[in-house]
Amino acid sequence: MKKIYLILFLILGLELRLITVHPVFAKRLLPQLRSAAGAKTGIVSSGKGRVATSAKFRGDRRAINITLSNLNVATRIDYLLSYNTKGTMQGASGSIDPTISGGAPITRELLFGNCSKGVCRYDTGITNAKLTITSTLLKGQRVIKRYRLKV
Numbered sequence: 001m002k003k004i005y006l007i008l009f010l011i012l013g014l015e016l017r018l019i020t021v022h023p024v025f026a027k028r029l030l031p032q033l034r035s036a037a038g039a040k041t042g043i044v045s046s047g048k049g050r051v052a053t054s055a056k057f058r059g060d061r062r063a064i065n066i067t068l069s070n071l072n073v074a075t076r077i078d079y080l081l082s083y084n085t086k087g088t089m090q091g092a093s094g095s096i097d098p099t100i101s102g103g104a105p106i107t108r109e110l111l112f113g114n115c116s117k118g119v120c121r122y123d124t125g126i127t128n129a130k131l132t133i134t135s136t137l138l139k140g141q142r143v144i145k146r147y148r149l150k151v
Contacts (some may be wrong), residue, residue, distance in 0.1 A: 035123055051069070051077060051133075051137070053067070054067040055131055057149075057151075061151060062122045063111045064112075065108065067107050068105060072103045073137055075098065075099075076135075077079075077133065079095070080132045080134075081130070082128075082129070082130050083126050085123040085124065085127070086123075112129075125151040130148055131146070
């Protein structure tokens, strides 16, 4: 009888362990869930050997600012902003060579629109906005961070 209680206790403890989230794991998941839900900001901590990324809307929500830090662990960083406006796909993309920054954080502003000769035209009716940041680490591993944005 005692063996049955012991086995049930162990099984129950294992099930509770599987359905609860460890605090360290929760800290890693929270920014991803927040950014996937399209909140104003999404920040992902770097952890060891990872590039830290931050994406925030500009005050007027016509652009998104991305900040990248802990760049000394990467050989290349690519970013892609894509969205639909009035039935057409638009976007902005680029890449960063982390060696140029000397390890200092880098910020890029990506517009929902375009600028020419100092005049900016912003897109309206934006839907399905996504930001993807791909980091190629020194070890050759690729880390992809995706944000769904609600403009």
